[in-house]
Amino acid sequence: MAERDSWAEDTGPLDFVEPDRVGRAIRPHLKPTTFLESPLLDERLGARVLLVSETTQHTGSFKARAALAAALHAESEHLLAASSGNFGAALAWAAARAGHRCTVVMPADSARVKIDNVRAHGATVDLVDTRAQSRQSRVEELQAKLGDVEVLSAYDDPHVIAGNATLGAELFEHERPDCVVVPVGGGGLSSGIVRARDRLADGVLVIGGEPLLANDAARSLKAGILCRDAEESRTICDGARTLSLGVRNFAILRRGLAGIVEVPEEHVAEAMRLLARAVHLKVEPTGALALAALLTEPTRFAGHRVACVVSGGNVDEELYTRLISG
C-alpha cells in the first residue's frame, strides 16, 4: 500500500553543507570503518566482495557519523529525534559529546538492546506504539510540549547526509570498487554514499538493498515520485521500516542510485549466517541487507568487485541466535 505525495519534488537545499568541512569536524571522533574480505564469501557469491563494516563504530552502527554531524551543528540545547534505535543511540552519544540534552522517540517493539543503548548514553527514551500513532506524530506532540527543542531527522537532513558521506569517503580512499551495495531505509546512508561517490569515485555504481516487505524506495525509484508505505512493515530489518525515503534523500537517490535490489527476508537471515561464519561478525538484520542483495540477484554482481556496507550490529541475542541457527 502506498500513497503518492505532492511534496515529493520539494527537495529543499541540498548543497549548503560543505562535506569536507563536516568530515574534518567529525572524523577525528569516529572509528575508522573496518574492511574485511573472505574467500568463503567470494566463492559463495561468485563476486569479489569487500565488506565495509560499521559494527565496530561508536554505538555499533554508522549512525554515529550522522548524529555527530547533526549534533555539532544544532543550536538548541535539547535535541529530539525519532529512531528505530541506531540513530537514537548515536544521537544520545553525540549529544553527550556536544553538550546537548536528548530525547529519542522509539517504536515500543524496537530491539531491547537498542533501547538500552539510547538510555546508556543518558538520553530520555519515549516509546510509541506505532500501530496507534506514527513516530512523526509523536515527535510533533513532544515538540509542542517541550518548547525550545531541535527536531533532527535520522536521514532527511543535509548534515546527516554529509556525516554519512564520510563512510563513502573512507571507502573510496581505500579503493575504487566496481559498485557499492548499501542498505536503504530512509535513505540517509545511501544518499551519503552517493554524495561521496559523486565527489571521489565518479562512475562507481551505487546500488541499494531494501527489504521486499518494505520496498517503498524501490517503488519510488520506479515511479519517479516518492512513494510511502501506509504503515510500518514487519520486516526483520528494523532499521528499514521507515515509511518512505526522506525528501532530500529521494532527490539524491533518484539520480544517483543505479538500482535497488528487493531482498526477501530469508536472504537477510542467510546473509547474517554467512557473515558470522565467514568473517565472525555479529550483524543486525538491516546490516546484512547489502550482502543479502548479492544472494538475491547473484548474476547482477557476478565477477565484479563489490563493496557491501555492513551498517550495524545491534540486535537482541535471542533474535540473533534464532536467525543464525536458521
Added chain:
Amino acid sequence: MAERDSWAEDTGPLDFVEPDRVGRAIRPHLKPTTFLESPLLDERLGARVLLVSETTQHTGSFKARAALAAALHAESEHLLAASSGNFGAALAWAAARAGHRCTVVMPADSARVKIDNVRAHGATVDLVDTRAQSRQSRVEELQAKLGDVEVLSAYDDPHVIAGNATLGAELFEHERPDCVVVPVGGGGLSSGIVRARDRLADGVLVIGGEPLLANDAARSLKAGILCRDAEESRTICDGARTLSLGVRNFAILRRGLAGIVEVPEEHVAEAMRLLARAVHLKVEPTGALALAALLTEPTRFAGHRVACVVSGGNVDEELYTRLISG
C-alpha cells in the same frame, strides 16, 4: 593428573630467530589486528579494556602469523603438523602461499568449521581419535610413512613464536597498556607476546588465561617445572586442549608471565556473550579466554588499562548459538 618431565629444562635455542626479520617478512601478508573498545565492557568489568582481535586475521585466527613465519622458513616441500584446527587452517593457507604441500593431523572431534577451513586451503586432513592415540604419536607415524616431510609445531618453534610476536608488536606500537591478557594453550601466542613485550614495552605485565579444566600451564608455573595433562581436556576451549606447554614456550613463560588466571567454563561462555553484545564479534571459546580471565578475577584488573587478546573466531554455529544463548 600430571607427570613431571625431565626434559623440562632442555629449552633448545631460543634466540637465533631475529624477530624484526620475521616481522618484515610476514607483516605485509597479514591483516593488521583489530583494536576495539566498549563502554559496556568497561562498565561490566571495572577496567579499561582494549580488545586486540584476530578474528579478522587470515583464516580467522592469530595462527596465520605463526604459520606463515614457519612456512617461509621450511626447507622440505611437504609440511606436516598436528592442530586442533586453527594452526591447521593457517598452515594450509601459509603453505599454499609459500608453495608447499601440507598435511594436518586433527582430533576427530574438532569443530567442523575448522576441518573445513583446512581442506578449503588445499591441505590433506588426517583425523585422529585422541582417546585412542595422541596427535603426536600419529604425527610420528605419518612422518615415518611420508619420508621427506617437515614436522612443524603449532607453538614450540622459534619461528612460530617470532611470528606471534608480530601481534605483540602491533599492540605495543598502538599503545602501552598496564597489562596484556592472552589465552594460553601450548604457549605459542603467549610466548610471542612476552617476546614482543621484552623488546618493546618493558614493564607491561603479561598474564595468561587458561581453562581451569586444562590448567597444565598454571600448574607448571606454580611447580617451576613443566607439567603435562594425562589426556586431552574436554574444555570447550578446543584451542587450549594441548597436553602441555612447549619446552621453548615454558622457558619463556616461566620468567616472562606475571601469572595465569584459571578460567571456569561458565566464564568463557559469558565472555563470548559479552563480546557479541558489546562489540558484535563472534569469537570461539578459546578466543574469549582473556576476557573471561577478567570475569574470573575482577579485582586483579580493576581500574587498569587491560589489553585482552581475542585469538580467533572459528566455532561451529551450533555450539556458538548454544553458548551465547546460555
